[in-house]
Amino acid sequence: MSEEINVYNIAQKILNSLNQNNNIKCSEVFLDKKNYINIEIEENSIKNSKLATEMGISVRTIDTRGSLGFSFTNKIENKTIERIVKTAIKMMKSGTPDPDFKKLPDLCNSYPTVKGLYDDKIENLEIEDSSKYVNDLIKVCEKDDKAISQSAKFKSSCNETYIFNSNGIEVFGKDTICSISSNIIVKDKISNKTSFGFDWQSVRNIKDLDSERIALNALERAKQHLIRKNVKNMKVPIILTPIGTINVILSPIISAINAENFQYKRSFLVGKRGTKIGTDLLDIEDNALIEGAMGSSSFDDEGTPCNNKKIIEKGLFLQQGLLHNSYTAAKEGIECTGNAIRASYSSLPSIDATNFIFKSGNDSKDDIINDIKQGILFEYSGDSANISTGDFSGLILQGNLIEKGEIKHSLNNTMFGINLLELFQNISQVSKEYQIYGPYRAPYVRVDNVQIIGNKD
Amino acid sequence: MEVNEDLKIFDEKLIDKFNSLSHNKIDYWDIRAGISTGNSIEFTDKKSKEISSYEVIKCGIRTFFNGGWGFVVVEDLSRNSLINKFQKAIKLAQLSESLCNYKFKIKASDVVIKNFELKNKVPLENVDITEKINLVKEHEKIANNFSPNIKNTLTLYYDGIGNNLFLNSYGSRIYQKLSLLRVFSSVYAQKNGIIQRGVNSIGGIGGFEITKTNKAKEISFLSAKEAINLLEAKSPIGGTFTLIMDPKLTGTFIHEAFGHACEADLVLNKESILEGKIGEKLANEDITIMDDPRFGKGPKFGLPYELYGSYFIDDEGIPAQKTIIIENGVFKNYLHNRETASRMNLDPNGHGRASSNINKPQVRMGITILEPNDWKVEEMIEDTKNGVLCEDFQYGYTDPTTGNFQFKARLSYKIENGVKKELMRDVSLSGMTLEVLNNIDAIGNEINFSDGMCGKGGQSVRVCDGGPYIRVKKILVGGLR
Numbered sequence: 001m002s003e004e005i006n007v008y009n010i011a012q013k014i015l016n017s018l019n020q021n022n023n024i025k026c027s028e029v030f031l032d033k034k035n036y037i038n039i040e041i042e043e044n045s046i047k048n049s050k051l052a053t054e055m056g057i058s059v060r061t062i063d064t065r066g067s068l069g070f071s072f073t074n075k076i077e078n079k080t081i082e083r084i085v086k087t088a089i090k091m092m093k094s095g096t097p098d099p100d101f102k103k104l105p106d107l108c109n110s111y112p113t114v115k116g117l118y119d120d121k122i123e124n125l126e127i128e129d130s131s132k133y134v135n136d137l138i139k140v141c142e143k144d145d146k147a148i149s150q151s152a153k154f155k156s157s158c159n160e161t162y163i164f165n166s167n168g169i170e171v172f173g174k175d176t177i178c179s180i181s182s183n184i185i186v187k188d189k190i191s192n193k194t195s196f197g198f199d200w201q202s203v204r205n206i207k208d209l210d211s212e213r214i215a216l217n218a219l220e221r222a223k224q225h226l227i228r229k230n231v232k233n234m235k236v237p238i239i240l241t242p243i244g245t246i247n248v249i250l251s252p253i254i255s256a257i258n259a260e261n262f263q264y265k266r267s268f269l270v271g272k273r274g275t276k277i278g279t280d281l282l283d284i285e286d287n288a289l290i291e292g293a294m295g296s297s298s299f300d301d302e303g304t305p306c307n308n309k310k311i312i313e314k315g316l317f318l319q320q321g322l323l324h325n326s327y328t329a330a331k332e333g334i335e336c337t338g339n340a341i342r343a344s345y346s347s348l349p350s351i352d353a354t355n356f357i358f359k360s361g362n363d364s365k366d367d368i369i370n371d372i373k374q375g376i377l378f379e380y381s382g383d384s385a386n387i388s389t390g391d392f393s394g395l396i397l398q399g400n401l402i403e404k405g406e407i408k409h410s411l412n413n414t415m416f417g418i419n420l421l422e423l424f425q426n427i428s429q430v431s432k433e434y435q436i437y438g439p440y441r442a443p444y445v446r447v448d449n450v451q452i453i454g455n456k457d
Numbered sequence: 458m459e460v461n462e463d464l465k466i467f468d469e470k471l472i473d474k475f476n477s478l479s480h481n482k483i484d485y486w487d488i489r490a491g492i493s494t495g496n497s498i499e500f501t502d503k504k505s506k507e508i509s510s511y512e513v514i515k516c517g518i519r520t521f522f523n524g525g526w527g528f529v530v531v532e533d534l535s536r537n538s539l540i541n542k543f544q545k546a547i548k549l550a551q552l553s554e555s556l557c558n559y560k561f562k563i564k565a566s567d568v569v570i571k572n573f574e575l576k577n578k579v580p581l582e583n584v585d586i587t588e589k590i591n592l593v594k595e596h597e598k599i600a601n602n603f604s605p606n607i608k609n610t611l612t613l614y615y616d617g618i619g620n621n622l623f624l625n626s627y628g629s630r631i632y633q634k635l636s637l638l639r640v641f642s643s644v645y646a647q648k649n650g651i652i653q654r655g656v657n658s659i660g661g662i663g664g665f666e667i668t669k670t671n672k673a674k675e676i677s678f679l680s681a682k683e684a685i686n687l688l689e690a691k692s693p694i695g696g697t698f699t700l701i702m703d704p705k706l707t708g709t710f711i712h713e714a715f716g717h718a719c720e721a722d723l724v725l726n727k728e729s730i731l732e733g734k735i736g737e738k739l740a741n742e743d744i745t746i747m748d749d750p751r752f753g754k755g756p757k758f759g760l761p762y763e764l765y766g767s768y769f770i771d772d773e774g775i776p777a778q779k780t781i782i783i784e785n786g787v788f789k790n791y792l793h794n795r796e797t798a799s800r801m802n803l804d805p806n807g808h809g810r811a812s813s814n815i816n817k818p819q820v821r822m823g824i825t826i827l828e829p830n831d832w833k834v835e836e837m838i839e840d841t842k843n844g845v846l847c848e849d850f851q852y853g854y855t856d857p858t859t860g861n862f863q864f865k866a867r868l869s870y871k872i873e874n875g876v877k878k879e880l881m882r883d884v885s886l887s888g889m890t891l892e893v894l895n896n897i898d899a900i901g902n903e904i905n906f907s908d909g910m911c912g913k914g915g916q917s918v919r920v921c922d923g924g925p926y927i928r929v930k931k932i933l934v935g936g937l938r
Binding site: 038042043044045046047048049050051052053054055056067068069070071072073074075080083084087088090091092094095096097098127128131134135148149151183185187194195196228233264265266268346348382383386388389391393394395397412413415416417451453455 | 500501502503504505506507508509510511512513514515524525526527528529530532545549550552553556557558559586587590608609645647651652653654692695696697722725726727728815817854856857858859861862863865883885887888889933935
C-alpha cells in the first residue's frame, strides 16, 4: 500500500457516509492490491519481462428493498471515491426489489488460522532473481533433440485484500502465489509430425517451485502424443489421469454444486441431494483450511470464515453438499459455507470451490493400467460438460490407447461421450497416487463402459 | 476533440523526457494510457442482480531492446510516477535482452499523428441508467412470457466509453474515443426433467442505437425459442456425415480452427499447422478468406453502428487494414504484429492487439470473413444424402500442432435424401483443419457474421467472424446414442 493511502480511513469514511442514508440496509467496501512479476518465454527463449501493481476499490450497497448497487474505480483519490459512492447509491435506487436478499455477513469474532499462505521471499522477489526459475525450463528443451519450441510463463504475486462491511466486518489478508507453466512442442525428425505437452504448478512458497520437473513433465507428455492413430468405435474402460479427473469430474462438479446454479435449476444434480449418485469410490470434499494450499484462506471474499466440508461421501451426495456465498446461503436459510470468490475489486462475489479434493483410493496407478485389456488413457479434452444436462462429449485432445496393460499410440480425431451421472456409477478404481494442480487434488480414476467414437474405417 | 483531463499529463515536455531517458539505451518504446467508464446490468428471472458503474485508468509502458521486451503497468499518472516507471521499463527491456537467445530489431514504421472519434447517433453519455435498465427488463419480459416452460432467464447489458492515447518512440501520437455496447441473453427451458438453454447476443461499436435494431430486439425471443425447441431435440448419433454449417459456424471454423494458425506469433513458436505454407493451395479455388477490421462494415450490412471487431489502429499504432489470408484457394499471408513482421522482414498488417492497456499486444484477428459464392442453402440441403445441418455454436477448441478441432453446435438438423429432418442437440463436430478446408464443396451466396470475445494467452479481445453457409463433404459427429 502506498504510504499516503490509509485503507481503514477511506473505508470508514465511505461506510459512515452510506450509514447516513436511511434507505440503505447494508453496505460493503472491498479493496485489493496485487503486486506481480511476469516473465514469458517464447520459442524457448526469454521474451518479455513485466512488473505491475494493480489496486482498486469497490462499493456494494443494498437498500431495504434488497436492491443492489455496485461501483468501482482504481483512482484512489477523494473526488473519484466520492463519485463512485454516489453512483453506487444511484445504481441501487434504480434496481428491482429482491426479497431473497437478507444481509451481508455478520461480524465474526474468530476466524480459522491457515498457515503457509504467505512467503516473504515471494513478496520481496526481484525480477532479476526470478530468471533462474525460467532458465531451468529452457535448459530442459535445449538438452532434448525432439523439442523444437517452448512457450512458458513465470508469475509471482503478492496479494492484499481488505473487506469492510456495515455489520462491523473488518478483515485484512495477505498472501503470495508463485506459478510456472510450460508448453513444449516436439517434432519427430523422421515422420515430421509435431505434438505438444503441457504442465503447470502453483505454490504459496517459492522453495516448492520445481521448474525442471514441470518442463520434464510437459516434454514427456508431448512425446507421448507424437504417434497418433485413429481407433475404431468402441465401448471400453477409460483411465482418467489426474488432469483428466479434473477435466471430466472435479471441474463439472464444482459448477453443478454451485448454489446459484442449483437455485436457478441450472444443474444436473438438482433433486439428487441425499441420494447415491456414484460408487463408493466417489468421495469429494472442499477444504479451505489446508496449510500452504492454493485454495486455502481463513475468510472468503465477503469476509465469511472458511471451513472444511464434505460434498460427496462414498457416492452419497450430501444434503449440505453445496457451495454458497452469503446471498445463496440466506436464500436457502442456512449458514454460509465461505465460498464467495471475487476475481478482483471489479467484480461482485460469485461462488467457487476452495481446495477441491477427490479422495485417493487403494490401488496403484500401474496396477490399474496393467489390468486393462483394451481401453483409453485420458489426459485432456479441452471440452467441458454441459452442466444443466450432465452430458459430456468431446474430442480427446490428449489420450492414448491401452492394450494388454500397455500404453500405446496417441489418438487421432477421437471423441468420447457419456452422461456424468452414468460416469459416476461406472467408477471402478481410484489410485492411491494423486497430483495437486492449483486448488485441485486428483487421483487416477478408472471409469467403465465409456463410448469412444473413432474415425477408423 | 477534447483530450481527457487525466491524459493531459502526456505533454511535449514529458515525451521529450522519455526520449532522452531511452536514448542509446533501448530501440523502441510505446505507451498506451486511457480512462474508461461504463455500466453493467444483470437481471435474472426479472430481478436485478447487478447494476454497476465504473471509472478506471489503465496505462502500460512497453520497451524493446534487441530481442527483449519490458512492460510496466502504471496506475498513478503523475509525472514523477511515470518517469520512475519509464526508467524501470528501460531496465526490464535490458534484462530481457540479456537473457534472450534470439536477437532482432524492430522495423521502423510510419508515424501516425491523428485523433479518431466515432460520432454516435445516441451517445451513451446521454442515456440514463433507467433507460438501460428498461431495455434489460423488456428482454427479460419477452423471454419469460415466451412459454411456461421457461424456467430461468438471464440478461446482461454492458457498455463502455474509452478515451485512449497511444504514443511511441517514432513520434506517433494517437488519441481515440470509442464507445461500445453488448447485450447478452441466456434462457433455460425445462420439461420432463430435461433442461435446455438458448443463448444470443448483440454487440457493436457505437452508442445506444445498437439496441434499437431488429437484430438487437429479437435476441431474448430467439434465446427462448431455441431453448424451447431444444427440449424436443434428440441426442445425436455418432458417425461420419456431410456437414452444412450456417454463417455463425462458418465463422467459428475460419476463426478458431483456421484463423489462429495464421497468427504469426504462433507460427514462429511452432504452434501452427501453417508454418511454411505461404503460396500453397489449401482449398478449392472458390475459397477466399480475409481479415478486415476497418470501420465502415456496419453500414454495409445496413446497421446504424460499427461491427464489434472494428478498430482504427491496432494497439501498436498500426492502422487497421484488409489482409487477404486465402485467395482463390491459395494461402497468401499470416497476420502480424510489429515483432513478427520485423522478424519475417515484412510490413506489419495491423493485428497487434491487447485486451487492455496493461497487457502486451499479441497477434490477433479482427473481422475474419469467408467470401460468399453462388449456392443457396436450400440447394445445398437438396443436394445432400446423409448429412447434418448445424446452426450456431456453443464453443470450440483446436490442437494447434495437429489442427484437430472440435466445435459444439447449438442447433443441428439431420438431413436425409435432401430433406431437413429432426432437430438434434449438443452435436460435436470434429476434424482436421486442413482436411476440412480442402473438403468444402459448396459455398453459399449470402454472408452473415457474429460477434464475440476471443481468448488467447489469458487476454480477450472483441472480434467478428462470419461467411455464408458452406458444405463440407465429410466430418466426424460425436454423440451419446
